[in-house]
Amino acid sequence: MKYKNIVFDMGNVLVKYDSDAAARQFTDDKKIIREVGLIVFKSIEWExxxxxxxxxxxxxxxxxxxFETxxxxxxxxxxxxxxxxxCxxxxxxxxxxxxxxxxKGYNVYILSNASVRLPKMYKEVVPKADLFDGVFYSAPEKLLKPQKEIYNRFYEKFNLDPSTCLFIDDLEDNINASKxxxxxxxxxxxxxxNRLKEFLGL
Structure with a gap:
């Protein structure tokens, strides 16, 4: 590959994410689980x-x-x-x-939208967390993907040439912005x- 640096999103890439798991700890009422999902995890405040x-x-x-009740x-x-x-x-x-x-000698990084909790505890959930050469979360930077500024700030922080990087994310909008x-x-x-590994030549 022409890339030297492989950059990973976190949610639904490095970690499996299930927001409904939070409410399922406390109830099996599907209406309440759905309500919590909408009001908490899909809210403007969450973003x-x-x-x-x-x-x-x-x-x-x-x-x-x-909440109604x-x-x-x-x-x-x-x-x-x-x-x-x-979750x-x-x-x-x-x-x-x-x-x-x-x-194989590549550098690996994390670039992810994440709130202030994640920098403190990401090693608990990210596999092989100690192998990463750099970790970049949105909240401390007050930026969000797919804003172009977050990518440019990432390159600056780790002194990276974007042409040497490949970004792996589960959302097409974020990929388009990185490009x-x-x-x-x-x-x-x-x-x-397996398809990803084939693409990466692994």
Whole structure:
């Protein structure tokens, strides 16, 4: 390959992500699980948390105000407080990919939208976390994919030439944005690790 640096998104790439797992800890009521998913994990506040634009306290207060019942509100609160413990699990197959890339001499990086909790605990869920040459999360930078600025900030931070990088993400919009800044991309939306390994020459 012409690339020297392989850059990974985290959610649904390096880790398997299931937001409903947070509410399932506390209820099997599908209506409440769906409500928590919409009000917490698909909210504008959630996106603002990834962008470092709001505190967790303010975000939670706004989220909780939209629940219809006290039961759902309490489950929403507990889901928000514990999501990072249950919603993400390591994708061990991708850990093998990271190991093989390092064995072949590539540099590997993480570039991911993530709130302020992730820099503190990502090693608990990212497979082969200690092998990464650099980790770049959105909230501390107050930027979000697919903003072009986040890619440029990433290149600057690690002194990378984008033409030597390949970005692996599960969202086509993020791949398109990376290409506009000079970094090739591979869309991992299908989750097919074998196809990815073939593409990478592994």
């Amino acid at each position: 603002m948390l990834d962008g470092g634009l709001i505190t967790e306290e303010k975000a939670l207060k706004k989220m909780l105000s939209r 006290e039961e759902a509100r309490e489950i929403g609160r507990k889901s928000f407080e514990t999501w990072d413990k249950v 993400m699990t390591p994708n061990e197959e991708m850990g093998e990919v990271v190991q093989q890339l390092k064995d 506009e800044t000079g970094m090739d991309g591979y869309c991992f939306a299908d989750g097919d690790v």
